Amino acid sequence: MQQTMPVRLSAAETTLVEQLKAAGADAQAERITVAGLPTRRVESYHYTDLRMLLKAVPPLAKAANEASAPALRVPGAFQLMIANGVVQENGTAPAGVIVGKAKGTALTLRDDVLVHLNTAFATESLNLNLDGKVDPVIQIDRRTEGEAAHSASSARIYVGDDSEVTIIETFSGSNQAHMTNHASYIAIGKNAKVTHITVDLSGKDATHFATNEYALGEGAQLRSLVIHAGSKLARSHVFARFAGEGSHADFTGLNLVSDGQHSDITLDVNHAVPNTTSQELYKQIARGRSTAVFQGRIVVSRDAQKTDGKMMMQGLMLSDEAQILSKPELEIYADDVVCGHGSTCGQIDEDSLFYLMSRGISRQDAETMLVRGFLEELIDPIEQDELREALASVIDQWLTGGLH
Amino acid sequence: MTTPILEIRNLHVRVEEREILKGVNLVLPAGEVHAIMGRNGSGKSTLSYVLAGKEDYEVTGGEILLNGENILEMEPNERAVAGLFLAFQYPVEVPGVATMTFLKAAINAQRKARGEGEISTPDFMRAVKEAGAQLNIDSEMLKRPLNVGFSGGEKKRAEILQMALLKPTLCVLDETDSGLDIDALQIVSKGVNALRSPERSMLVITHYQRLLNHIVPDVVHVFSDGRVVESGGKDLALQLEAKGYADYEKDVA
Numbered sequence: 115m116q117q118t119m120p121v122r123l124s125a126a127e128t129t130l131v132e133q134l135k136a137a138g139a140d141a142q143a144e145r146i147t148v149a150g151l152p153t154r155r156v157e158s159y160h161y162t163d164l165r166m167l168l169k170a171v172p173p174l175a176k177a178a179n180e181a182s183a184p185a186l187r188v189p190g191a192f193q194l195m196i197a198n199g200v201v202q203e204n205g206t207a208p209a210g211v212i213v214g215k216a217k218g219t220a221l222t223l224r225d226d227v228l229v230h231l232n233t234a235f236a237t238e239s240l241n242l243n244l245d246g247k248v249d250p251v252i253q254i255d256r257r258t259e260g261e262a263a264h265s266a267s268s269a270r271i272y273v274g275d276d277s278e279v280t281i282i283e284t285f286s287g288s289n290q291a292h293m294t295n296h297a298s299y300i301a302i303g304k305n306a307k308v309t310h311i312t313v314d315l316s317g318k319d320a321t322h323f324a325t326n327e328y329a330l331g332e333g334a335q336l337r338s339l340v341i342h343a344g345s346k347l348a349r350s351h352v353f354a355r356f357a358g359e360g361s362h363a364d365f366t367g368l369n370l371v372s373d374g375q376h377s378d379i380t381l382d383v384n385h386a387v388p389n390t391t392s393q394e395l396y397k398q399i400a401r402g403r404s405t406a407v408f409q410g411r412i413v414v415s416r417d418a419q420k421t422d423g424k425m426m427m428q429g430l431m432l433s434d435e436a437q438i439l440s441k442p443e444l445e446i447y448a449d450d451v452v453c454g455h456g457s458t459c460g461q462i463d464e465d466s467l468f469y470l471m472s473r474g475i476s477r478q479d480a481e482t483m484l485v486r487g488f489l490e491e492l493i494d495p496i497e498q499d500e501l502r503e504a505l506a507s508v509i510d511q512w513l514t515g516g517l518h
Numbered sequence: 519m520t521t522p523i524l525e526i527r528n529l530h531v532r533v534e535e536r537e538i539l540k541g542v543n544l545v546l547p548a549g550e551v552h553a554i555m556g557r558n559g560s561g562k563s564t565l566s567y568v569l570a571g572k573e574d575y576e577v578t579g580g581e582i583l584l585n586g587e588n589i590l591e592m593e594p595n596e597r598a599v600a601g602l603f604l605a606f607q608y609p610v611e612v613p614g615v616a617t618m619t620f621l622k623a624a625i626n627a628q629r630k631a632r633g634e635g636e637i638s639t640p641d642f643m644r645a646v647k648e649a650g651a652q653l654n655i656d657s658e659m660l661k662r663p664l665n666v667g668f669s670g671g672e673k674k675r676a677e678i679l680q681m682a683l684l685k686p687t688l689c690v691l692d693e694t695d696s697g698l699d700i701d702a703l704q705i706v707s708k709g710v711n712a713l714r715s716p717e718r719s720m721l722v723i724t725h726y727q728r729l730l731n732h733i734v735p736d737v738v739h740v741f742s743d744g745r746v747v748e749s750g751g752k753d754l755a756l757q758l759e760a761k762g763y764a765d766y767e768k769d770v771a
Contacts, residue, residue: 464573469610472570473624473680474598474631483623487614487663 127151129171130231133264136174139234145227152227158351161407161439162378164227167347168321171293174235175199175263182259185286185315185344186508189500191253194240198258199267201240208250210277212243220270220299221327228323228351232297235266239297245274251282251501258287258294258316268297275303275331280498282311285324286344289317289518296324304358305333309496313508316344318374318518324350330390332358337495340367341505342377343512349378356383356390356418365394365410366492370512371436373402381410385421385451394425394455397492399485400436409441410455416447423452429459430488482513521586522547523601523688523719524569529580531561531568538564540744542580546688549716553730554723555755556741557763562723563607565741566692569721570604571597584688598624599631603686605677607693612664617676620664621646625683649682653709670697671706678709689713689720695729707732727759742766 123131127146134143151168152159178197194213195202201215219236221229240254258265273279285296294316302308314322322345330336342348354363369377383392398406406429414421429438442455462484470480489509496502511517524546531539538561546552556562568575569582571594581588589597612620625645626636637645646660653675665673674694681689691710695703710733714720722733730738730752738754739746740763747766748754 465610466612468570468572468594469606469612470615470620470624471594472598472604472606473620473684474595474628475623476595476627477593479623479627480595483615483620484612487612490614 123147123150124165126168126171127165133171133174134234137234142230142234145230158226158380158409160441161405161409162349162376167376168293170291172262172264172291175258175265176260178257178259180259180288181257182286182288184255186284186313186504188251188253188282188504191251191282191500193253193255194242195255195257196240196267196269198260198263199236199238199265201238208248210244210246210248211252214241214243215239216241216270219266219268219297221268221297221325222299224353226325226351228295228349229297229325232266232268232295232325235264235295236268236297239268239270242269242271243274244271244279245277247278251280251498254281254283256283256285256294256296258292258320260288260290262290262292264293266295266297269299271298271300273300273302273306273308275306277303277306279306280309280501282313282501284313284315285322286315287317287320289319291319291321292316293321294323296322298325299327301329302331302334302336304331306331307335309337309339311339311341311496311501311505312350313341313505314344314348314350315508315517318344318346320345322348326350326352328352328354328363330354330356330358330361330363332360334358334361336361336363338363338365339492339496340379341370341508342368342379343370343508343517345377346374347376349380352379352381354381354383356385356387356392359387359389362391363393364495365392367396367408368489368492369398369400369406369408370509371398371400371404371406372512372516373404376405376407378407378409380407383410383412383423385412385414385418385423387415388417388419388421390418391422392424394423395492396427397430397489398427398438399430399432399488400438401432403433403435405437405439407439409443411443411445412453413445414448414451414453418448419450421448421451421453423454425455427457428488429457430485431459431461482510485513486510520548523585524721525581525583527581527583529568529582530578531564532576532578533564533574537578538744539568542745544739544746546719546721548719550736551714551720551722551733552737552739553735553755554721554739554741554746555725555727555758558725560741561744562741563692566604566607566690566723569602569690570594595627598684598686599628601687603681603684603689605674605681605689605691605694607696609665609673609677611666611668613666615664617660617662617664618646621680621683624680628684645683646679649679652682652712653679654705655679671699671702674698674702674706675709678706682709682713687718689718691720691722693724694722695724695726703729703732727755730755740766
């Protein structure tokens with residue numbers, strides 16, 4: 115039976131419906147009118163009740179005519195910029211990199227409200243074709259500038275067979291109550307090796323939504339790292355599909371939340387073919403009154419024998435008022451697989467802290483060292499020194515009093 | 519009379535509801551090495567932790583004076599900067615923290631507190647190499663995370679390395695001989711003896727007399743049931759080894 119009584123719309127929902135109608139996305143407008151934004155009853159939003167958390171939606175972004183300072187500099191990186199959803203002119207591309215753009219979003223259609231919103235509002239995508247061993251790190255600097263704006267952006271990245279590339283995407287902009295919705299689609303060719311990092315460094319009033327889609331070809335190797343360190347409300351949804359045998363991925367991520375922040379990383383991994391492996395390692399550090407969420411789902415399809423998947427969440431509570439939530443799920447339809455998951459949560463180890471302090475190191479410096487140590491296994495596998503140092507600097511900034 | 523490096527006056531300490539130290543008195547003049555001997559559970563290790571400032575210990579009475587200054591209100595790092603060093607019985611393994619990073623941070627924290635600039639990397643490397651050579655510590659060991667995967671002997675040598683680099687005025691060695699074979703004991707003792715000087719005092723806490731053959735003390739204190747029950751010369755350690763602690767524990771027995 116179809117529900118016919120529309121829900122009473124919140125202010126955010128009302129604005130979204132208007133914006134969707136104006137963009138010609140009537141079906142999506144209708145959907146939100148009828149069902150509203152997802153609440154905790156929707157499983158994939160169980161700990162991130164959008165209806166409750168999203169208080170307002172700012173007007174759709176206009177073209178950016180000013181620029182804030184770059185949020186993160188990676189020395190030697192090839193820089194590309196998307197400002198308020200518009201792909202900007204770029205410098206000369208290094209060998210193996212072809213930059214272009216295309217209409218519409220890069221995401222495949224999925225039954226997810228944030229994907230739908232991106233599809234409705236992302237008018238163009240940055241297109242990247244990467245081939246061979248691309249030496250410089252590629253940085254996609256996504257900005258939302260000017261007055262508070264609802265902005266959607268998109269990037270589509272094709273990595274050719276046997277290529278080796280490292281991409282970092284940073285999200286930042288003017289210090290306003292923006293609502294941004296970013297899409298990244300990355301197709302990884304045969305035996306290619308990709309490191310893809312996304313770092314939210316948006317302002318303290320911002321809402322950051324991001325969807326990463328990965329398609330792994332035969333023998334492909336992926337390292338994915340999602341870091342939330344900026345927005346008041348952040349949610350990154352990672353979808354990955356192992357489509358070629360012999361492929362492997364490390365899915366990693368980090369929620370750094372301070373007082374008043376809510377960050378959510380949700381992972382959906384589908385081992386669709388046999389002989390693929392994945393390791394999931396997510397860490398969350400919470401201080402003040404804040405919430406950090408990790409949801410991870412690994413689906414092993416019926417034919418995907420010999421799948422090996424290990425999922426881990428480790429939380430570190432720096433205050434009694436913080437919440438760290440973890441929901442791992444395994445859905446296994448094949449019978450010859452090795453899969454496991456675990457979650458741990460704790461505080462800074464008092465014995466380690468005392469040991470470091472007994473050598474003259476101040477409490478704050480000792481805590482910083484221990485937290486850095488806790489995060490080392492996320493940062494350490496990144497090969498480029500400059501990139502590792504840039505990421506370490508984000509963590510240090512957060513540890514020594516925050517980014518804002 | 520010059521101020522002793524360490525003076526403990528009528529120290530009483532509780533852990534949860536139990537009184538562990540019941541009025542410890544001890545004077546350690548500059549340049550001397552004193553041993554504290556006592557059986558397990560007599561409160562020796564508690565004393566070392568209380569000196570270093572570990573939480574969970576409630577000082578209910580008395581004073582600890584380091585160079586004449588009461589340190590009871592100080593944080594552990596402030597005590598370290600004031601010249602106190604505790605060589606742990608069980609050094610803590612700290613995954614993710616590189617040994618060299620830690621050593622440099624400790625040296626710089628203490629230099630900063632003294633108003634000095636940071637140590638230069640070449641000076642630091644030289645200091646670590648020199649101190650390490652004496653203790654058979656190679657660069658491979660220093661590349662590992664702090665104490666992680668170190669053998670018992672390696673941990674104790676790493677403690678003495680830290681002591682050599684930080685140059686404290688008061689060294690407290692808590693059961694430094696535990697878990698060491700004869701060769702390791704000799705290396706560690708040699709390292710400790712090299713640090714003996716007229717400005718530096720040492721408090722060597724041990725269960726066995728064996729260590730005191732290598733690190734010869736000026737004074738031996740016998741610890742029993744939370745207090746010093748007898749003090750004497752180094753021969754006292756030999757008597758203890760022969761007769762055991764039973765004579766001091768009539769109340770308990």
